[in-house]
Structure formats: structure tokens, C-alpha cells
Amino acid sequence: MKNIALTLASLSLALAHAPQALAQTHCSSDGAPKPVALFERFISADCEACWGDAATPAPSAKAGAVVLDWIAPSAAGDDAPLSAAATTDALSRLQALGRKPPSLTDVHVSPVDADAHGRLRVAHGVAFNDYVGVGINFAPSAAKPQRKVAAAPFAFHLLLVEAIAAGTDGTVVPRHVVRNAFEGEWLPAQRQARTPGKPWAWMETRSMRIPEGARAERLHLVGWVQDASGQIVAAAQSVCR
DSSP states (O other): OHHHHHHHHHHHHHHHHSTTOOGGGOEESTTOOOOOEEEEEEEETTOHHHHTOSOSOOOOGGGTEEEEEEEEOOTTGGGSTTGGGOOHHHHHHHHHHTOOOOSSEEEEEEEBOTTOOEEEEEEEOOOBTTEEEEEEEEEEOSSSOOSGGGSOOEEEEEEEEEEEOTTBTTBSSOEEEEEEEEEEEEOGGGOBOOSTTSOOBEEEEEEEEOOTTOOGGGEEEEEEEEOTTSOEEEEEEOEEO
């Protein structure tokens, strides 16, 4: 059954990329504004009050920043009030940023380098049996000379994010909860040829599991690419049309 789920999830991703795909299956970053920053909120799974707290600032959608809410596991484990949405990926992200797990809420903002000329695309298909097919690819801009994006290796990050509207699920502010995460590295030799006449690109397609409790209709993708210095050179998030 699991193999069938993975196969059909991959098929749903192929449909999301296909021009003739149905509107409800086409979820990608195509046509969406390029994010200018990552605004990450880290919330301790112990802090139920933090989830409903409106005091932690966040940029508006017009500001161009991608907002992410990470729920960090605590020593209380499954007994923590927010444990259902907690993920060890939050701890990995905190470690990568050189930050400790918070006791309440911690905020980190990472700018996206506007001078790095490259295009990042993320896309996903429809959910099937708790899986969804996802894809990420990164290509240099054909219209501008290559500068920072010419230097591989790159680290890429792909997140499955659940958007929760203000006034629902106990939160008075919009939340964008990271439900699953995948990361990897692209080396120069891993560049792949695309359609004739199109530039080369790095790409990855896979299936991602939808955790228990997450609502598939509220999910979208967020991805970004970092150069060898850790600078984010491109970011993208999907919208469904």
C-alpha cells in the first residue's frame, strides 16, 4: 500500500507540472512574488499561551516575507500542550541557525539576496493516502549574467507548511506551521539538462508524508536555496490555482 501511495503521489506531482492539469491540482510558485526574506517563529511545545499570543510581530503579506511557525519539541514529549504539531525538524533548524530551543517564542529573520540571479520553483500535487508529490528546481536566470548562483554546492530546503487562519484552532494571528521538511545538497555535477534552449537546473522530486492531524487542503510548499556561505540566494512558496 505504501508503494502505491508513493507512486500516486508522484503522479499527482506530474499533473501539477503539466500544462493541461486541472486547476485544483496545479499548485506551484509560478507567477507568485519572489520572497525577500524568511520570517521564522519558533514556539516551544510547552507554551500553549504562545500559540494564541498576538504580541509576536509578523510582516504583512505585502511585505514580501515568507512566515514560518516551527513548533519545537520539549522535554515533556507527548504531554506538552502543542506536541501534536511539534517536529524534530524545528530542532535541526534551530541548530543550523546557532540558536537554542526556546522556552517561549523565538524569532529569526533571514534576508534573501536580491543580487543573486536565479529562479527557484516549487510545486506539489494532490494528497493521496497521507502522501503528496513535491518538487523543487533551481535554475540561473538566462536574462542576467551569473554571479553568486554560479558557485555550487547549494543547500536546498523544502517544507510542507499548513496555513491556519486567524481566529481558528486557537490562534488569533495567521499561522504557517511547518509540518514536514526535507533538505539536501546540490553539487555542480548534479546539474541536469532541461528542454532544449532552456538553461540547466538542479532539481529534486519526491513524496512527502502528511503528518496526522494536518489538513491537506491547507498545505502549501516553501523552499529556499543557500550558497556555501549560508546566504539564501532564492526562495519560493506555492499557491494553488
